[in-house]
Amino acid sequence: MIPVLYLIEHLRQGGSERYVAELVRSAREMGVEPHVGCFAEGGIFYDEIRRVGIPLQAYPLDSLYHPSVLRTMRSLSAYIRKHRIRIVHSFQPNANVLGTVVGRLSGTKVVISRRNLGDFGGLGSPRLAWLQKAITNRLSHRVLANSRAVREAAIRGEGFPPEKVVLIYNGLDTERFRPVPDPASRRRELGIPEKGFVFGIASGFRPVKGVDVVIRAFAKARPLCPDSVLVLAGDGPGREQLENLVRELGLEEGVIFLGVRSDMEIIYPAFDAFVLTSHSEGFSNAILEAMGTGLPVVASRVGGNIEMVEDGVRGYLVPPGDPETLSDRLCRLYADPVLTHAMGKEARAWVERTNARDVIVRRFGELYRGVLDE
Secondary structure: OEEEEEEEOOOOOOHHHHHHHHHHHOHHHHOEEEEEEEOOOOOHHHHHHHHOOOOEEEOOOOOOOOOOHHHHHHHHHHHHHHOOOOEEEEEOHHHHHHHHHHHHHHOOEEEEEEOOHHHOOHHHOHHHHHHHHHHHHHHOOEEEEOOHHHHHHHHHHHOOOHHHEEEOOOOEOOOOOOOOOOHHHHHHHHOOOOOOOEEEEEOOOOHHHOHHHHHHHHHHHHHHOOOOEEEEEOOOOOHHHHHHHHHHOOOOOOEEEEEOOOOHHHHHHHOOEEEEOOOOOOOOHHHHHHHHOOOOEEEEOOOOHHHHOOEOOOEEEEOOOOHHHHHHHHHHHHHOHHHHHHHHHHHHHHHHHHOEHHHHHHHHHHHHHHHHHO
């Protein structure tokens, strides 16, 4: 077994956080002994990892620019030495920077992750952009990209050598996320109307996710889709604004907020279609999970969405920030259940071919062995 330390900023709600939780559960099948480190305690995935018995340690971090970062680095280095970690695999910008420095100083191999097109340029922070270029880009041994769009951005936007950037799509447990024969029972459990058409979202409530665009599009579509419902799973700093928008548009009876859910495999089967129109997206776990559940997806034509959702086949692609076009596509799905079912079936088939868990497990094993063989 290869001891690998997965380092991430936190384990609260989010795509990268969910991904790490899924990854470490499959680690032993890759030939990996998993360890997890993060910079803050708590969160639904923090608790989940603890429950399954995977070693998890929090290393409090005030800031990369605060003197206390030295204490965090010493603690990480001590853990790496004690457990003979051979690879540090980091996620998210701050963890990428710190993981690269500590990994190199400790003599381990370093894999950093690029999962969001917004990571390039340091998410708007000039200092973080400089640290990424000066440290992670130069000193990491591999860069893991989760879509062709992210890989191209890494190569063209930041000058990574192509041979250093490895593409591995996000994997999915297709037994956990799969169609179910009786979605009505799921709706009853969740308090969702059993009849009618259910559009669903699973997302953090941040501006980049464009949840407000979906609500506005649903308001336009609802007169033509009178028994439709919009269900939102998630939370975040924008929740109050979204709730206000629902009230302003008179949608209180048509929009349901579920809050944060760690059991999305229970939630997706209650939907008829999935919607996510982010303004920027690397490769969405939520879209992948919805497709694995056999749902057609309406997504914005950005980043990795273009690779996942073949327009008119597995769902629809729409311009970001365009509620008019989005409303039209919602109405098309509502009006044609045969088309909706066919698109969902195609979505599931694509996931089984491209993102099934056994395919991704094999690729990760090859990645780690390749890094150690250098």
